[in-house]
Amino acid sequence: MKRIIGLFILVFALSFSNLIAQDKDPIIEAIVKEANENSQLENIGHELMDVVGPRLVGTPQMLNAHNWAIEKYKSWGINAKKEKWGEWRGWERGITHIDMIEPRVQSLRGTQLAWNPSTGSKGVTAEVIVLPENIKDSISFQKWLPNVKGKLVLISMKQPTGRPDYNWEEFATEESFQKMKDKRDAQTKAWRENIRKTGYNTRSIIPVLENAGAAGIVASYWSRGFGVNKIFSARTKKIPTVDLELEDYTMLYRLAESGHTPKLKIVAESKELGRVPTFNTIAEIKGSEKPEEYIILSAHFDSWDGATGATDNGTGTLVMMEAMRLLKKFYPNPKRTIIAGHWGSEEQGLNGSRAFVEDHPEVVDGLQALFNQDNGTGRVVRISGGGFLNSYDYLSRWLYAVPNDITEHIETTFPGLPGGGGSDYASFLAKGAPAFNLSALNWSYWNYTWHTNRDTYDKIVFDDVRNNAILTAILAYMASEDAEKTSREQIVLPINPRTGEQRTWPEPRSPNRDGGTN
Known part of the structure; x- marks a missing residue:
């Protein structure tokens, strides 16, 4: 009986193993x-x-x-x-070189933004200026605006820290971390309100500065990580726009605030190709x-x-x-x-x-x-x-x-x-x-x-x-x-809780077939 049972188990095992083998593609x-x-x-x-x-x-x-x-x-x-x-x-992007030449010499880490006209090999050399704090209204901003002529304008907020939040969370006391966040929130709110009082927003103010005679725009679009910034396209037509890594940008900002008047030389040799x-x-x-x-x-x-x-x-x-x-x-x-x-x-x-x-x-x-x-x-x-x-x-x-x-x-x-x-x-x-x-x-x-x-x-x-x-x-x-053609039957979409209205299937959109020329 034991031999029969053993033989049965062996036959079953072999059959199962063959079935598995047949299943493999x-x-x-x-x-x-x-x-x-x-x-x-x-x-x-x-x-x-x-x-x-x-x-x-x-x-x-x-x-x-x-x-x-x-x-x-x-x-x-x-x-x-x-x-x-x-x-x-x-x-076509060419060489970007950004150097602080006053109050001391230091090469800075940054790049020209996309589709920005070339400065030529001689570049642009100018003093740095920051936007005024506590702008009263658009009229007062217009009175201040001539100050940007011939200057490189810093247009991003001076961040209070270059450390990402996860780094603070790991090493700071809970009180210190919360204090930093509160300070940053208050500063961000004040910055946005200050920009709003100019009569423009963070995008529309850039051509205004260019038309007022600014020599260039310097930004820092920090991505909340060590040494990392978002890099997109320029909004100026004739003057350079560069993005600096946070640590260099905030250094410039502090120097300008404290009256040490930093001066930069920007060389950005891009090419227009029609x-x-x-x-x-x-x-x-x-x-x-x-x-x-x-x-x-x-x-x-x-x-x-x-x-x-x-x-x-x-x-x-x-x-x-x-x-x-x-x-x-x-x-x-x-x-x-x-x-x-x-x-x-x-x-x-x-x-x-x-x-x-x-x-x-x-x-x-x-x-x-x-x-x-x-x-x-x-x-x-x-x-x-x-x-x-x-x-x-x-x-x-x-x-x-x-x-x-x-x-x-x-x-x-x-x-x-x-x-x-x-x-x-x-x-x-x-x-x-x-x-x-x-x-x-x-x-x-x-x-x-x-x-x-x-x-x-x-x-x-x-x-x-x-x-x-x-x-x-x-x-x-x-x-x-697959022997079958896939079904395209759509579900009845649910109510959007934010609007209280039923969701609708996305509508097709036409591409932009003539881009970047305006």
């Missing part, structure tokens, strides 16, 4: 093995961030990025092309059975240029490129057409993806699913059904094929709500197409890398990016193989 196994043992992420990350560099729309570097991506795809046997969608103000074409890069693996149905791997290609755009959105770009490489190698004849969309000018309003949606209604109509990644270097931890009633049916089926060590970190929300426009998936979702955002851990994204001077290669966490590439490749494979 050789394509998925090959994708996972290749991604873990022969990843190309570090190499393409180096080429994109270190060699090509930042990818501001309208710059030669953005064009270089498109050409680089096409050649990289070509080396993997994938067809890719640049697809023009508009034109933009052409501009109107230039703007592109998306589109890579494609053609479908073999249903070529007019599509899976899109989505990531914006452009960046701001305070750094090299590593986590916004270099990492999303790497995920989609590596996923396409894996798919081409192990799934070269997909049932449905798989597209990688590397969008231009996301940072100025989703322009590249909105243009693609307008220009390719056939792709939108045939879309099986879009997977978008655009919020830093962390592993994906959230996927929402995006407001599609039956999204659970297919997304959960596709996710089931993904290795557990990846999915165990992912929280799903079904049916979820439609996204309103934070990234390129929203361009497709607004047309009712099944587009899903792969939301990741932030790794201090909002303070330290999002649109900052610190968004560089060294911030990439390649283990997390590798997981995301595996996840994306398997989702694309499963979506392509």
